[in-house]
Amino acid sequence: MQPFVRHVGKAAALPRTNVDTDQIVPKQFLKRLERTGFGPSLFHDWRYRPDGAPNPDFELNRAEAHGATVLVTGANFGCGSSREHAVWALAEHGFRAIVAPSFADIFFANCCQNGLLPVRLLAREVDELFRRCRAAGGEYWLTVDLEQQRVEDGLGFTAPFPMDPYRREMLLRGLDEIGRTLLEEPRIAEYERRRAAGTAP
Amino acid sequence: MIPRTLFQKIWDAHVVHRLPEGPALIYVDLHLVHEVTSPQAFAGLRLTGRRVRRPDLTIATVDHNVPTGDRLVPIADPVAARQLEALERNARDSSVELFDLRSPHQGIVHVIGPELGLTQPGMVIVCGDSHTSTHGAFGALAFGIGTSEVEHVLATQCLVASQPRTLEAHIIGRPGTGVAAKDLILALIGQIGTAGATGHVIEYTGEAIRALSMEERMTVCNMSIEAGARAGLIAPDETTVAYLAGRPRAPQGAAWTRAAEQWKRLRSDPGAEYDVGVALDAAAVAPQVTWGTSPGMVKDIAGRVPHPSDFPTAAEQRAAARALEYMGLAPGMALEGLPVDRVFLGSCTNARIEDLRVAARVVRGHRVAPHVRALVVPGSQQVKVQAEREGLDRIFREAGFEWRNSGCSMCLGMNADILQPGERCASTSNRNFEGRQGRGGRTHLMSPAMAAAAAVAGRLVDVRGWTLADLPGSLELAS
Numbered sequence: 001m002q003p004f005v006r007h008v009g010k011a012a013a014l015p016r017t018n019v020d021t022d023q024i025v026p027k028q029f030l031k032r033l034e035r036t037g038f039g040p041s042l043f044h045d046w047r048y049r050p051d052g053a054p055n056p057d058f059e060l061n062r063a064e065a066h067g068a069t070v071l072v073t074g075a076n077f078g079c080g081s082s083r084e085h086a087v088w089a090l091a092e093h094g095f096r097a098i099v100a101p102s103f104a105d106i107f108f109a110n111c112c113q114n115g116l117l118p119v120r121l122l123a124r125e126v127d128e129l130f131r132r133c134r135a136a137g138g139e140y141w142l143t144v145d146l147e148q149q150r151v152e153d154g155l156g157f158t159a160p161f162p163m164d165p166y167r168r169e170m171l172l173r174g175l176d177e178i179g180r181t182l183l184e185e186p187r188i189a190e191y192e193r194r195r196a197a198g199t200a201p
Numbered sequence: 202m203i204p205r206t207l208f209q210k211i212w213d214a215h216v217v218h219r220l221p222e223g224p225a226l227i228y229v230d231l232h233l234v235h236e237v238t239s240p241q242a243f244a245g246l247r248l249t250g251r252r253v254r255r256p257d258l259t260i261a262t263v264d265h266n267v268p269t270g271d272r273l274v275p276i277a278d279p280v281a282a283r284q285l286e287a288l289e290r291n292a293r294d295s296s297v298e299l300f301d302l303r304s305p306h307q308g309i310v311h312v313i314g315p316e317l318g319l320t321q322p323g324m325v326i327v328c329g330d331s332h333t334s335t336h337g338a339f340g341a342l343a344f345g346i347g348t349s350e351v352e353h354v355l356a357t358q359c360l361v362a363s364q365p366r367t368l369e370a371h372i373i374g375r376p377g378t379g380v381a382a383k384d385l386i387l388a389l390i391g392q393i394g395t396a397g398a399t400g401h402v403i404e405y406t407g408e409a410i411r412a413l414s415m416e417e418r419m420t421v422c423n424m425s426i427e428a429g430a431r432a433g434l435i436a437p438d439e440t441t442v443a444y445l446a447g448r449p450r451a452p453q454g455a456a457w458t459r460a461a462e463q464w465k466r467l468r469s470d471p472g473a474e475y476d477v478g479v480a481l482d483a484a485a486v487a488p489q490v491t492w493g494t495s496p497g498m499v500k501d502i503a504g505r506v507p508h509p510s511d512f513p514t515a516a517e518q519r520a521a522a523r524a525l526e527y528m529g530l531a532p533g534m535a536l537e538g539l540p541v542d543r544v545f546l547g548s549c550t551n552a553r554i555e556d557l558r559v560a561a562r563v564v565r566g567h568r569v570a571p572h573v574r575a576l577v578v579p580g581s582q583q584v585k586v587q588a589e590r591e592g593l594d595r596i597f598r599e600a601g602f603e604w605r606n607s608g609c610s611m612c613l614g615m616n617a618d619i620l621q622p623g624e625r626c627a628s629t630s631n632r633n634f635e636g637r638q639g640r641g642g643r644t645h646l647m648s649p650a651m652a653a654a655a656a657v658a659g660r661l662v663d664v665r666g667w668t669l670a671d672l673p674g675s676l677e678l679a680s
């Protein structure tokens with residue numbers, strides 16, 4: 001996994017709530033066997049008109065959003081289906097961090113598995129970022145620092161964010177979780193022995 | 202001893218190790234696998250030279266992208282076929298049991314687990330699918346995971362997880378005639394919102410829950426994820442034990458007697474505390490219909506489409522305005538009477554035998570309205586066979602429904618069963634997201650009885666006024 005320590009990047013605002021994973025990657029693109037190739041289908045039905053032309057009204061199609069690597073969005077982002085394809089698509093499109101008041105649980109876990117940092121800020125802080133992003137008209141940059149657990153814009157906005165120590169460590173070091181768990185093999189085997197003998201807790 | 206919740210008991214029994222940084226390594230008793238979220242996980246194992254640790258605790262089926270037409274015709278979509286073949290190959294290479302399209306037990310993963318008796322109280326069950334919460338109806342801790350976690354479970358039979366909080370949804374009273382389990386859960390989601398239970402495991406308690414059949418309990422737990430929950434749980438009881446008795450994969454003989462005794466004792470201790478509590482009176486719940494593009498956008502059938510300004514926050518107002526535009530609705534419109542083009546009876550929420558029976562009772566002796574195209578997709582091949590044995594397929598066909606093979610079908614429209622842009626659909630599934638059933642499609646979620654009535658009337662109606670027909674085999678069914 002790609003480690004995440006600190007990222008400085010252009011922000012794009014998607015001020016919508018309850019953005020579900022069906023919107024992030026519609027089902028017709030879920031038939032691939034690989035983890036790659038999902039970038040072009042990101043937000044497909046919002047990004048493109050039925051005739052395939054880009055939809056100029058969609059927030060991320062506006063010139064200000066081009067090259068953005070930090071997505072600022074509304075509450076309950078990533079709700080719905082467990083499809084990790086949503087995270088693969090966001091990452092492949094170039095996003096490194098997503099800032100929102102809240103995330104759906106499975107999506108949050110999927111982000112952490114892929115080095116895409118989910119950043120939870122207070123709703124009023126996210127509203128403030130929407131405002132600043134709009135006012136800056138396309139050149140709004142954020143620093144997302146996982147080590148310090150802080151988001152800053154260098155223009156006076158600064159806010160801390162929570163991250164549990166386990167995930168933080170995995171992300172900072174870009175660790176392979178399976179490799180980490182396999183170190184516990186003796187404990188797993190011991191648990192299975194106790195279960196089989198009927199003496200597990 | 203401190204009184205513990207049902208959740209806590211299952212959790213504690215599955216902690217293999219507490220990691221120093223906080224989360225726990227949780228042991229998984231049953232890992233269900235399907236074709237869409239597993240190929241990358243198996244590929245990951247191959248890449249790292251790892252193997253499936255416990256193929257005996259892993260079960261695979263195909264459901265999401267399978268065609269529901271004639272099984273003898275080769276699959277028309279080459280990309281879908283490739284995904285099905287990949288699962289076949291992965292299952293074979295890893296010695297994982299697969300219920301494929303040739304199997305009489307093929308079906309939606311959350312329908313076949315319980316049906317086979319694989320799903321049992323006290324277990325931890327995971328699947329790369331958010332509606333794994335369905336299995337919580339048996340008092341199993343069951344949650345959806347992403348593909349990386351699928352790979353993790355394949356390799357280690359464990360999951361790294363932080364302990365969720367608990368939410369008790371206490372449902373008192375008895376629902377009125379014509380009010381289904383689907384209405385209870387939709388009403389609850391309407392009340393607490395689609396993020397109302399984020400980070401929590403919901404335990405459903407109260408007399409309304411105890412009175413539900415296993416299939417109804419599955420409908421309730423299924424949609425826990427639509428309230429944002431990690432999982433939904435219902436304590437096992439006589440109803441649970443009776444459902445599991447004699448199922449092919451349930452314990453047999455002395456092991457069964459022992460297990461059944463244990464299961465009946467598995468419940469929250471008196472005085473156990475939940476982090477949050479919510480209450481709902483089932484007697485006050487009317488049939489529910491969604492009007493928007495999120496399951497929380499729901500109203501009584503007698504209700505009216507809300508005005509965006511009815512909502513407190515700017516974000517909700519924007520979301521409501523967007524939803525109305527997408528759904529082609531105007532504020533103040535009555536939900537009852539809204540014409541529908543399509544009706545879908547299916548999905549892991551409502552395509553079990555009881556769902557089909559109640560829908561058949563609504564439909565029998567009527568015809569599907571001439572402008573409506575209606576579809577029944579049984580949740581599993583076993584459900585299909587059972588329904589055919591009872592003559593339900595004839596009732597549906599004679600009324601003008603299409604009668605299909607099992608799969609997820611129009612619940613997510615990964616196969617050929619999709620809505621056309623602008624088509625309005627009465628659906629028994631669980632998600633009314635934009636484009637979920639097909640780009641531009643407009644989904645109204647409701648119970649099987651309500652969807653069946655909508656098919657006949659050609660518009661949304663209140664099924665409570667309807668007389669339900671007897672079923673051909675209803676005397677035997679009742680005994």
Ligand code: SF4
Binds near residue numbers: 264265309
């Ligand atoms: S029926 Fe629908 S909700 Fe259920 S598993 Fe299939 S796609 Fe998911």
